[in-house]
Amino acid sequence: MATNIEGIAAQVEGGRNFDSPPLERWHPPLSGDIAIRITADGTWYHDGDPIRRESLRNLFASILRREQDGEYYLVTPVEKWRIEVELHPLIVVDVEQAGDSLELTLNTGKRVAVGQEHPLFLESRLDNVAAVELWHGLCAVFSRSAWYRLVEMADLDGNLCSGDFRLNLLGRA
Known part of the structure; x- marks a missing residue:
């Protein structure tokens, strides 16, 4: 899983614009659960460690959506990962x-x-x-x-x- 996170980070550093990706058009099947948790104070964690890189956290926030089932997902055109959110992301x-x-x-x-x-x-x-x-x-x-x-x-x-x-x-x- 760390490889996927590092790959996403590399895309952000490459200067791509992730301000408003078209999440409403992306409907991949569920890829599974990823060990990302957002606590009620807005801190993002991966595998129990805080995500300290703002660019990475902001990237994840830009591809995050809450679906009809009440669950939160990080979504790309080909992947959909469920994450845990304590209150609001x-x-x-x-x-x-x-x-x-x-x-x-x-x-x-x-x-x-x-x-x-x-x-x-x-x-x-x-x-x-x-x-x-x-x-x-x-x-x-x-x-x-x-x-x-x-x-x-x-x-x-x-x-x-x-x-x-x-x-x-x-x-x-």
Whole structure:
């Protein structure tokens, strides 16, 4: 299995663009389980050791999807490997007001605009900390610092309104 991981890393270092691979068009059969686990704090592990290379973690994040069965898979045009995810695979590390919208920065460096395509929700499994729906069935939960920044943006009643969305951070309707 290490050979496959090293091969993927070599592709990333080769300058290929893995920002938005067309995962929706890739439907290979299940290749099996791979010993990759993502903990609730967003740390990625392979065979029990943290994946320290950001380029490798970001590559894996770019080919990750959650399917109808609730499982997470790393997908290429010819392979599909099931991995373990404790809560959500990605973390929101920063949030900022950008005109009439909110811009989120993920732990992979990707930026996401909150809106209909990427709505916020409160994650009940984490004491109602905010999270955001992403692409390919993925979600990202807010880090503590990003959560505090988001709370500071809300009004006194806990309402956060921006652009085409509204969320009550206190869990009220």
